[in-house]
Amino acid sequence: MTDDLNRGLEGVLVAESELSFIDGDEGRLVYRGYTIEDLAEGASYEEVVYLLWHGELPTASELEEFSAAMAAERSLNDDLLRTVESLADADEDPMAALRTVVSQLSADDDEAVFDADAVTDREANIRKATRLTAKIPTAIAAFTRLRNGDDPVEPREDLSHAANFLYMLNDDEPDEVLAEVFDQALVLHADHGLNASTFSASVTASTLSDLYSAVTSAVGTLAGSLHGGANKNVMRMLIEVDESGMDPTEWVKEALDEGRRVAGFGHRVYNVKDPRAKILGEQSESLAEAAGNMKWYDCSVAIEEYMQAEKGLAPNVDFYSASTYYQMGIPIDIYTAIFAMSRVAGWTAHVLEQYEDNRLIRPRARYIGPRDLTFVPVDER
Structure with a gap:
């Protein structure tokens, strides 16, 4: 053990990861071996999500199946829509609303368990991650519309992840250029090493808490003005x-x-x-x-x-x-929620990785308070 103090854990290596690599001196970002420039230019968000979760880019048939599975999970049930409406009526902050929605999503998922063995089931967690990634955009769009007095727009399964969000937000199918620009923005935000929100998700997962708890932690962390805000x-x-x-x-x-x-x-x-x-x-x-x-x-x-x-x-x-x-006409106060809508792919990928070789994350603090004080009973103070 070392007594060196690294405030904010700056420069401290706490894990090994195959997900993303950052070269801060050269200005490089790589997802699983692919440069961000190549992925932004040639890959859809769905392809990048598949890459992060499965370790390789999908074939055409794998992408079609994966995209269809995620699109099929987009709708919110009536209970969740009522929660979103109540949050909109209360004029809740979008990130606080999203934090609540993510937490409630576990109540509607039969696979959301806290059993120590079941919580690390990789295939079950990929299904949970698919639901989270699919439903978060629907919740954000519904919240934004409801607070403006508009009805939510039901998601469409025939549109891409990016295009469907813009459609649900504006009740109008976006043109190809806007959909492509937004898709690229989602690709760029999908993962970024062990940043603060990803680390908070990993810390939560390291206790063998469930995926929904980990993502809820991440949403709360991303909301800060020194991070996603x-x-x-x-x-x-x-x-x-x-x-x-x-x-x-x-x-x-x-x-x-x-x-x-x-x-x-x-x-x-x-x-x-x-x-x-x-x-x-x-x-x-x-x-x-x-x-x-x-x-x-x-x-x-x-x-x-x-x-x-x-x-x-x-x-x-x-x-x-x-x-x-x-x-693109997107309201300013949902920018961070859109960040979360993309980064959930990276959060869940890191949680999957954490579960594969888990060790409880438990750093220490250097105590600098008083020592050897004499206790005085309350009636003598």
């Missing part, structure tokens, strides 16, 4: 810059002088530009050009150039996902 802050910042009427670089300079944090920059792992930010930046530019409105993209580029030149900080995935989603 950062993408909302980026778009709110861009809107503030626009409404100020100031030049973006002058706004950033003033914000930094005031001690404010510029959202979407810096990363615990990457020392260079996040490779996912490069791809999403290109998508943001394409959407802007198609809409004939470069405002959000140009503002983002100006801020990126200033932060890189003056502070040596490069953007992370949140920086360009914000303007990409905004240009």
Whole structure:
């Protein structure tokens, strides 16, 4: 045992994984041997989910069967829809609502067990992961529509995972370009090493708690502004810059002088530009050009150039996902829920891996409090 202190477990190796590899100095992200650039360009989200869960890309027939199985699990039962409606009526935060929904999903799953032997059943867990991955988008779309006074839209099994979500959100089948851009965003967010939410899922699973508990832990962790919640802050910042009427670089300079944090920059792992930010930046530019409105993209580029030149900080995935989603008409406060909608693939893949070679995750803290105090009875204090 070492007495070295690593705050935030920075740089501490706690597990071995075959799922994703990050080279922070070179700006590389790899899922099971495939670069994120190749997967974003050539693979659908469904293919990436299959890759993470099964260790290899599916054949055409395997993909068809897998996609159909996931599409068949999209619908929510009446009890769950009533819960979603009550959360929408209460104007609950979308991530808090999602946390509740994920927890309740276990009540409707006959395979959601806590028996120490059954909880690690790989095939059963893949079926549970399929249900979670399929139903989370339906819950997010239904919640968003209900709070706006609209009826939920029943999912369709003939649409892709990405296209179906946009259809349920807007009650309108998306065009091919929007569906492709959104699918690519889901691919980019599907996994990212042992990040905070994935680690929290692994910690929960290491106790031999069930998959639903692990994903509930992950959702709660992702909600924080230093993790998944950062993408909302980026778009709110861009809107503030626009409404100020100031030049973006002058706004950033003033914000930094005031001690404010510029959202979407810096990363615990990457020392260079996040490779996912490069791809999403290109998508943001394409959407802007198609809409004939470069405002959000140009503002983002100006801020990126200033932060890189003056502070040596490069953007992370949140920086360009914000303007990409905004240009697609997606409400700002569900950005993090969409992150969860994608990352559930990685969370469940890591939980499957944890169960395969499990050891209870139990770090220690260095005690720095008082010692050798003398106890005084309450009537003498």
